[in-house]
Amino acid sequence: MVHQDGNHDTAHDGGDHMGHQGDPHTAHQGDPHTAHQGDPHTAHHGMSDDGDDMAGGGGMEMPAGLAMAERTEDRDGLKLDQLHLTLGPLLSEWPTGLVLRVAVQGDVIQQARAETVGGTGDGSFWDEPSERARRGEPVTGGEVARRTAGHRLDSLGRLLEVAGWPAAAGSARWLRDDLLGGLPAALAAPRLGRLVRHVGRSRVLSQMTAGLGQASDGDVRARYRRWLDDAVRAVASLNGPESPGVVRASFARPGMPPGAVLETIEQLVVGTELGVARLVVASIDPDLDDPRIAARHG
Amino acid sequence: MGTITFFVLAVAASALAVLVFVVDSMARATFCLLGSFLAAAGEVILLGLSYLGTVIVVMMVMEMVIMAVFMVMYMMNPAGLMPMSMVHNRRGSLAIAGAVFAGLAVGIVAIRWPTTPRRRPVPRATFELGKALMGPHMLTMVLLGVTLFSTMVVTVMLAVSHGRYDRLGDDLKGPDR
Amino acid sequence: MVEPAPWWAVLVVPAVLGAFATGAVLASRLLAARASGAPSRPRAVLGGMCDDVAGLLVSRRRTTLASDLVLWRLGVVGVPVAAILAVAVVPLGHWVVDDLRVGVVWFNAMEILTWAAVWAAGWGPNSAFSLVGGYRMVAQGLSYELPHMFALIGVATAAGSLQVGSIVAHQRHLWFVVWMPVGFAAFLLSVLGFSFIGPFDQPAGADLAGGVLVEVAGVDRLVLAVGRWLLLAAGAAMAVPLFLGGGLGPGLPAWAWSVLKTVGVLGALVATRHLVPTVRLERWAPLAWLVLLPLTIVQDLVAAVVVLLR
Numbered sequence: 142m143v144h145q146d147g148n149h150d151t152a153h154d155g156g157d158h159m160g161h162q163g164d165p166h167t168a169h170q171g172d173p174h175t176a177h178q179g180d181p182h183t184a185h186h187g188m189s190d191d192g193d194d195m196a197g198g199g200g201m202e203m204p205a206g207l208a209m210a211e212r213t214e215d216r217d218g219l220k221l222d223q224l225h226l227t228l229g230p231l232l233s234e235w236p237t238g239l240v241l242r243v244a245v246q247g248d249v250i251q252q253a254r255a256e257t258v259g260g261t262g263d264g265s266f267w268d269e270p271s272e273r274a275r276r277g278e279p280v281t282g283g284e285v286a287r288r289t290a291g292h293r294l295d296s297l298g299r300l301l302e303v304a305g306w307p308a309a310a311g312s313a314r315w316l317r318d319d320l321l322g323g324l325p326a327a328l329a330a331p332r333l334g335r336l337v338r339h340v341g342r343s344r345v346l347s348q349m350t351a352g353l354g355q356a357s358d359g360d361v362r363a364r365y366r367r368w369l370d371d372a373v374r375a376v377a378s379l380n381g382p383e384s385p386g387v388v389r390a391s392f393a394r395p396g397m398p399p400g401a402v403l404e405t406i407e408q409l410v411v412g413t414e415l416g417v418a419r420l421v422v423a424s425i426d427p428d429l430d431d432p433r434i435a436a437r438h439g
Numbered sequence: 440m441g442t443i444t445f446f447v448l449a450v451a452a453s454a455l456a457v458l459v460f461v462v463d464s465m466a467r468a469t470f471c472l473l474g475s476f477l478a479a480a481g482e483v484i485l486l487g488l489s490y491l492g493t494v495i496v497v498m499m500v501m502e503m504v505i506m507a508v509f510m511v512m513y514m515m516n517p518a519g520l521m522p523m524s525m526v527h528n529r530r531g532s533l534a535i536a537g538a539v540f541a542g543l544a545v546g547i548v549a550i551r552w553p554t555t556p557r558r559r560p561v562p563r564a565t566f567e568l569g570k571a572l573m574g575p576h577m578l579t580m581v582l583l584g585v586t587l588f589s590t591m592v593v594t595v596m597l598a599v600s601h602g603r604y605d606r607l608g609d610d611l612k613g614p615d616r
Numbered sequence: 617m618v619e620p621a622p623w624w625a626v627l628v629v630p631a632v633l634g635a636f637a638t639g640a641v642l643a644s645r646l647l648a649a650r651a652s653g654a655p656s657r658p659r660a661v662l663g664g665m666c667d668d669v670a671g672l673l674v675s676r677r678r679t680t681l682a683s684d685l686v687l688w689r690l691g692v693v694g695v696p697v698a699a700i701l702a703v704a705v706v707p708l709g710h711w712v713v714d715d716l717r718v719g720v721v722w723f724n725a726m727e728i729l730t731w732a733a734v735w736a737a738g739w740g741p742n743s744a745f746s747l748v749g750g751y752r753m754v755a756q757g758l759s760y761e762l763p764h765m766f767a768l769i770g771v772a773t774a775a776g777s778l779q780v781g782s783i784v785a786h787q788r789h790l791w792f793v794v795w796m797p798v799g800f801a802a803f804l805l806s807v808l809g810f811s812f813i814g815p816f817d818q819p820a821g822a823d824l825a826g827g828v829l830v831e832v833a834g835v836d837r838l839v840l841a842v843g844r845w846l847l848l849a850a851g852a853a854m855a856v857p858l859f860l861g862g863g864l865g866p867g868l869p870a871w872a873w874s875v876l877k878t879v880g881v882l883g884a885l886v887a888t889r890h891l892v893p894t895v896r897l898e899r900w901a902p903l904a905w906l907v908l909l910p911l912t913i914v915q916d917l918v919a920a921v922v923v924l925l926r
Binding site: 494504 | 684686687690716717718721722724725728729731732735736739751754757758761778905909910
């Protein structure tokens with residue numbers, strides 16, 4: 142039905158438009174429907190056409206050499222135009238190195254395939270102190286907690302930016318940077334408290350994220366609320382000798398089969414509007430340096 | 440001054456209307472039509488019916504934008520890239536358009552226009568025009584308008600309820616969580 | 617009490633509107649800098665804005681493959697033009713470019729022009745994110761427009777006139793905001809809606825990497841971005857004569873009251889931008905149609921009953 146390998150990605154994120162001149166898919170031959178360009182009847186690609194897809198052929202000169210969108214059935218069984226887009230790997234507020242090849246009808250995602258570009262696989266920056274502790278090196282609980290708090294605030298900053306709240310995102314990132322730079326707990330706690338009150342009690346944010354991206358660990362709202370809790374707990378144990386217990390990247394948990402995170406993203410974004418998909422991806426926030434996220438090159 | 444404005448707007452309205460059938464894109468055709476309507480709204484304002492003229496601007500911008508959305512959806516090829524034409528049944532439509540134009544033009548010349556003794560604006564032009572058009576049916580039309588509007592709102596209310604995909608899941612089979 | 621200004625007011629109005637918009641941008645940048653720990657001294661904020669403007673002025677405009685250049689440029693220019701035309705009927709104290717008999721409808725018409733402009737700006741560059749942004753503007757317009765119109769109808773009913781000057785005169789004893797708070801709230805929400813700023817910035821949303829802004833660069837981007845803030849300033853300026861008694865007030869001259877009130881409304885709108893995340897349309901549209909719209913109709917009923925009993 143759909144070329145999941147994304148041969149038709151006519152529009153790239155960030156405005157990088159590549160005309161696929163000479164792409165075999167743009168030069169189809171022999172579709173009778175495409176012979177009369179000026180005839181308005183050929184332009185009726187709505188509901189009445191028989192199931193003869195443009196992908197089947199056509200000897201038509203395409204404007205600027207761009208590939209024509211195909212048509213497939215949507216959720217209502219209507220035949221609608223379908224466009225192939227590639228989200229990432231370079232997109233603002235997007236997990237570095239993640240590539241999501243999607244087929245959209247309107248702004249609703251019909252199919253999704255997650256791939257990775259780059260990603261070292263030799264351990265996430267955020268897990269580094271706990272990895273060293275696991276290898277038996279001397280690591281204080283405060284060090285682990287500091288990195289964990291930084292990680293949660295990093296993810297939160299990205300999610301808030303995607304949710305259209307740059308002011309709160311800025312606060313989260315400022316605190317993240319200061320924490321990683323060694324901000325004492327006595328100064329960090331009140332600032333985190335303000336952020337948690339501001340973000341955690343925002344009814345609009347809660348309303349806008351409730352019920353989105355429902356997975357085994359809850360929805361988008363549950364995830365960002367857990368990040369806030371994690372950060373509060375981590376900052377509270379900055380001076381304590383013990384590890385706070387939350388040390389792992391948030392979505393990929395021990396025991397998860399490799400590739401599970403990417404598969405979860407694929408499943409969750411299908412059927413969602415582009416903006417919702419962005420929120421879902423930001424709430425999972427995969428770190429491609431994490432070895433538990435298997436590399437999957439397109 | 441008024442005469443010059445009249446002719447400038449008249450030529451603009453006609454030229455943009457012709458362009459609707461010349462341009463090769465649904466989006467451009469819609470915006471040409473919008474431009475034509477805006478010029479026509481200018482003529483109405485020139486007649487001293489400033490309320491009606493401005494309302495024509497309001498309504499036509501809204502309607503043309505919504506029309507653009509639907510026309511692109513139904514009429515254009517995927518992604519709207521291919522050139523297309525607004526011309527349908529060329530000979531028949533030319534004949535109809537010519538006949539209508541001739542009829543209206545004859546009407547302008549043939550009708551006995553009321554003569555106003557002094558060139559002064561009617562104080563409540565919109566009100567007077569409404570009374571002249573609707574006469575005793577004004578109340579009916581007002582009620583009809585309100586009824587139509589509430590029908591629209593109720594239809595939306597029945598249709599939305601948070602969106603059926605939210606309530607029934609992607610397959611519309613019912614709540615599965 | 618409101619008199620037409622001399623011809624040169626046509627030149628002054630864009631400057632005044634631009635000053636309000638610049639103030640709003642500076643306030644917004646100041647709040648953002650303070651929230652994220654960036655330098656927030658007035659000089660740093662002003663310098664940052666000047667740097668950005670200069671950067672846009674010298675950077676190249678962008679063209680994209682198979683773009684509809686005519687509609688694209690028309691859309692980009694249409695946004696600031698609509699804002700400037702809209703304030704032609706907004707009085708500053710006693711002065712107004714033209715106190716049209718149908719001033720309220722004129723403002724409404726100019727505001728609706730932004731639908732067409734933003735849609736065209738999104739359509740033009742032949743880019744998926746930009747296109748989605750343009751369509752979001754139409755959906756947003758359909759959500760805020762009816763509450764907006766009913767808010768205006770309430771004001772017009774209460775004053776018995778569509779003339780802005782006459783509406784101000786009718787608030788001599790009591791500002792309309794006092795007994796039409798719902799209309800005022802709906803009007804302010806729609807100002808954020810038609811200037812697609814703050815909670816209603818989905819057409820230019822961060823989730824679309826900028827939406828209608830994603831493909832515009834250089835001067836085009838400056839024009840479109842300035843247009844948004846001009847629209848916000850125009851909306852704030854119009855809220856003053858409609859609901860806050862225009863230039864009425866004790867002590868100070870009328871123009872000073874107009875300026876003060878406009879700054880107040882503009883400040884509240886800018887603060888909203890920093891306190892509230894983006895409102896997604898799929899969740900806002902039902903709320904607008906099922907809650908806000910009936911509320912504004914009830915508000916109009918109240919206005920009509922008050923007028924009948926008075």
